[in-house]
Amino acid sequence: MRIDVVSIFPEYLAPLELSLIGKARQDGLLELNVHDLRTFTTDKHRTVDDTPYGGGAGMVMKPEPWAQALESIAEGHDGTKPVLIVPSPAGERFNQALAYELAEEKQLVFACGRYEGIDERVMDWARDHFTVRPVSLGDYVLNGGEVAVLAMVEAIGRLLPGVVGNPESLIEESHSDGLLEYPVYTKPSSWRDHEVPEILLSGNHGKIAQWRRHEQFRRTAERRPDLLADFDAGALSRADRNAL
Numbered sequence: 001m002r003i004d005v006v007s008i009f010p011e012y013l014a015p016l017e018l019s020l021i022g023k024a025r026q027d028g029l030l031e032l033n034v035h036d037l038r039t040f041t042t043d044k045h046r047t048v049d050d051t052p053y054g055g056g057a058g059m060v061m062k063p064e065p066w067a068q069a070l071e072s073i074a075e076g077h078d079g080t081k082p083v084l085i086v087p088s089p090a091g092e093r094f095n096q097a098l099a100y101e102l103a104e105e106k107q108l109v110f111a112c113g114r115y116e117g118i119d120e121r122v123m124d125w126a127r128d129h130f131t132v133r134p135v136s137l138g139d140y141v142l143n144g145g146e147v148a149v150l151a152m153v154e155a156i157g158r159l160l161p162g163v164v165g166n167p168e169s170l171i172e173e174s175h176s177d178g179l180l181e182y183p184v185y186t187k188p189s190s191w192r193d194h195e196v197p198e199i200l201l202s203g204n205h206g207k208i209a210q211w212r213r214h215e216q217f218r219r220t221a222e223r224r225p226d227l228l229a230d231f232d233a234g235a236l237s238r239a240d241r242n243a244l
């Protein structure tokens, strides 16, 4: 997969050179390019913003630098358009299902807005060259798209083949099956008068799996009942029903 990120703060994306994503880039599992939007300005002040039509507080990002930047990035992929992800509080909610969906794409381009946002005509123009998807990290307000891109690139990148050492670890984590993950423990079995649940010391793998599934449902019901509402009841196994 190729990922391109456009931002006026390219250094904000430096953490993507570290850890799992950084190693994936070094191993050639992921190509990631960060572009400074100001590279695509033509005036001596390298201007990227201007006052909003219709008045109002703040500034709006000018369209032309964005069009120049995005034109320089878009690669044809045998007829399929690259996906342009525009972090925005007005976007569809990012979640694990969307991370899996986007991990299948050949090229993702992220447009990091700042100020009051990007001139809307950029999205209208971009639809001829990209599949445009405004995406929100959550129902709170950030100052720009960079933090959202860091989160999305990590969530998507870790799903790519070969990035995570043990692919099985992707199976039993929160949200991978629509439920929150079960609690985990390690040595020592007794720590400051807190004990590891006995079942986990039993060696009875069937009972352990049952206990873990029950914990997933218990935690989800307690912390995120909304996820249970979406959980496909038809997919409930007999063990799941017993765990409820």
Ligand SMILES: N#Cc1c(-c2ccc3cc[nH]c3c2)n[nH]c1N
Pocket: 086, 087, 088, 089, 112, 113, 114, 115, 116, 117, 135, 136, 137, 138, 139, 140, 141, 142, 143, 144, 145, 148
């Ligand atoms: N994704 C996302 C966002 C944002 C966001 C994204 C881009 C810009 C550009 C200016 N302000 C922004 C806020 N706020 N809250 C979220 N969940």
